[in-house]
Amino acid sequence: MTELSLEGLAARAAQEASHPHGVAGEIITPVNSSKNRPMYASRVKVYPKLVHGFFRKMKWIVMAVTLGIYYLTPWLRWHRGPGLPDQAVLLDFAHSRFYFFFIEIWPEEIYYITGLLILAAIGLFLVTSVAGRVWCGYTCPQTVWTDLFIHVERWIEGDRSARIRLDREGWSVRKLFLKVSKHIVWLLIALATGGAWVFYFADAPALADQLWHLDAPVIAWGAIAAFTASTYLLGGIAREQVCIYMCPWPRIQGAMFDEESLLVSYKADRGELRGPHKKGTSWEGRGDCIDCGQCVVACPMGIDIRDGMQLECIQCALCIDACNDIMDRIERPRGLIGYDTLSNPDRRRAGLKQRFRIARPRTLVYAAAMLLVGGIMLYALTHRQTLELNVLPDRNPLFVTLSDGSIRNGYTLKIQNKELTGHNYRVSIVGLDGARLIRAVPDEADPSMVLVGADTLRAVKYFIALPPDKLSQVKDGEAAFSIRVTRLDDGTITETETGFRGPQ
Amino acid sequence: MTQEHKHRDDLSGVDTTGHEWDGIRELNNPLPKWWLYTFYACILVAAVYWVLWPTWPYIHDGVWTHTNGVLSYVQRDTVRQELAAVAAGRQQTLDQITKTPIENVASNSQLMEVALAGGKAAFGDNCAPCHGSNAAGSKGFANLNDDDWLWGGSLKEIQQTITHGIRWEADDETHQNQMPRFLKDGMLPRDQVNDVVEYVLSFSGREDDKAAATRGAAVFAANCVTCHGADGKGNKDLGAPNLTDAIWLYGGDKNTILETVSNGRGGVMPAWNSRLSEGTIKELALYVHSLGGGK
DSSP states (O other): OOOOOHHHHHHHHHHHHHSTTSOOOOOOOOTTOGGGSOSEEOOOOOOOOOOOSHHHHHHHHHHHHHHHHHHHGGGOBOOOOTTSOOBSEEEETTTTEEEETTEEEOGGGTHHHHHHHHHHHHHHHHHHHHHSSHIIIIIOHHHHHHHHHHHHHHHHHOSHHHHHHHHHSOOOHHHHHHHHHHHHHHHHHHHHHHHHHHTTSSOHHHHHHHHHTTOOOHHHHHHHHHHHHHHIIIIIIITHHIIIIIOSHHHHHTTTOOTTSOEEEEOHHHHOSOOOOOTTSOOTTSOSOOOOOHHHHHOTTOOOGGGOSOTTOOOOOHHHHHHHHHHHHTTOOSOSEEEEOSSHHHHHHTTOOOOOOOOSHHHHHHHHHHHHHHHHHHHHHHTOOSEEEEEEEOOSSSOEEOTTSOEEEEEEEEEEEOSSSOEEEEEEEESOTTOEEEESSOOSSSTTEEEEOTTEEEEEEEEEEEOGGGGGGOBTTEEEEEEEEEETTTOOEEEEEEEEEOOO | OOOOOOOBOTTTOOBEEEEEETTEEEEOOOEEHHHHHHHHHHHHHHHHHHHHSOOOEEEETTEEEEOOTTTTOOHHHHHHHHHHHHHHHHHHHHHHHHHSOHHHHHHOHHHHHHHHHHHHHHHHHHTHHHHOTTSOOBTTBOOTTSSOOSSOOSHHHHHHHHHHOBSOTTOTTSBOOOBOOTTTTTSSOHHHHHHHHHHHHHHTTOOSOHHHHHHHHHHHHHHTHHHHOTTSOOBTTTTBOOSSSSOOSSOOSHHHHHHHHHHOBOOOBOOGGGTSOHHHHHHHHHHHHHTTTOO
16 A cells, blocks of 8 residues: 655656656667767787797797698608509598598598597697697697788788888888788788698699699689688788687687696786886886887787786787797896796795696596597507498399299398408308309309409399298298308408398 | 666676676677678679579569579579480490490490499389389289299390380281180180199199199190190290299289180280380390399
């Protein structure tokens, strides 16, 4: 019950007077009103400055090794035998085989690739939990090619300040020449990248010859064009935008770190309070960071490592080199920016010894998972069956009555020889008394012998006939038996169970 | 006056959308401009596509059709060209099969592979309606998988049968001869028909009446041996079936044999030379021969 008081009535009268229709006129702005925020962000161009130091050297080495692997792998030869490709790494789609040195994978063995992907994923988790985004910072193709493209830009246009100046000044013959040369070199690198890609899918020397004489398949040209375009766009033009906006990994990696992971970090406990420092004055009561901004200008992502852990940071460690260089010059100890854990600043502040623990439950579990998956794969690979037999019984007609009253069934035998040499196999019947084996197309002298060439599957049609006096084995219209295939030279046996059909 | 529903995330310093779900807020990061331009470029590509290639469906004179685009590209034309190229390639092999004697095709594994595939396809198109999809046959239509052949099971004989047919009047070389209607045409009285059927059953040890079977032997000798032979094993030159084996075209039970002797039989198979090329007939013969019963 609402109590009717004079004050209450007066307040209601006043409210109704201000809202004549009884509708409360609220003043509110929609949460997504364009007045409240910029809809689209313009790109801020990044001009990374060249640094020198341990990590820059590491990155040069990693770049040389990864690009070397990428460009040279298709040219490695691996002798397998006559009629088989002699390319060490080859994805042979036309013959549905994948060759990797001594390993050869048939389409139905694609689980090996699944295993490799699982290994790669767990490996990524392990490395990330130990030392952060090592993949992003050193080995990701996006990073490697961007680094190469930035280097080309620096070589043609000069270092950071020269590039900024060039972009600010008006168009001139010199500027046009520099810009055009840069894009031409970028496109040549991109073309080489796309060109190398197609060699993984065909015999490299043969395809190179075809490309040279302009009679390569359309798909090769298409792949080269697509990869040239994407390398140029992603490595030359888009660069850090790929990592920030396109890649899902920065979003996931947050879950891979813990307070013990080694991350490229600014040691705020040592650096703050930051500020300019005059040579010769005391370092008492202030931090080691002189706010010179060298870590920011060195950053290929254009961020400030001193803002803490960020999605944009690919942890390439170039800011470490930049900062160490400054520390040497101002005669302070190196490592103001360095690989550090999230928990160490607190430990140092509390006067505890800083701690680096690589072996901890998370990393041990990842390592154990890798060992397990790797072990399973190794076992599967070493115990890989090189002889397989599939039996496809005829379904129409299920059986045929012959003039002497025998019952005949038809079977297609698919014999897979995954060895790199051809072998002779003998086909025999196990567990069907009195059965006669008949080769449908007697194309070999001994009808029970099948020659299967190196690394192929051969389908052979056989009939099996059971004379009338042996038909009692066929109960309820079917008798189970096996077809055996024996490799002649070493006696390897494989058997497949199947059925013999007859009248009910 | 204006009440700003603005909220800034302390940790990242980024504005949020203002929504809140159980204390979780969404950062309101702006989309990069190039992303927007990429979107516009996609729209542009779509528009160019509409102009160049078939796109929009519409009804013309009550029939669904579509815009053709200025390139007038029709995927069916590509398919037609590809099929024509395949057919041209096949024709070459078919010509070779036509020229080569049938036994030599069988011993040439390369031609044989093509012939068997072509024969299987031609069988499905032409023969399956009577002989069944895998030549298993049915009553009155021979099972071509077995080893019993009315008119011979060698490659040459099968080729001859397919080419000229059986009792196909339009073809002079067709297989003639047929089972007479012994009862219907008054050639044999009813009791003799019964006796001879008992005798025929005795070939496979299935006679009901030994005395009738014995009597039937004389009837058989007088009327049937010309075609079926003294031992009842038939004669493939006359299309007379072997009466001693386990295979019966119309059925081997007593009533069916009675019906056969009384009313005769005269199944017809067309002569295919007027409809199929010599090469295709050869492929068919090779295919049928390979089904397991070829002689």
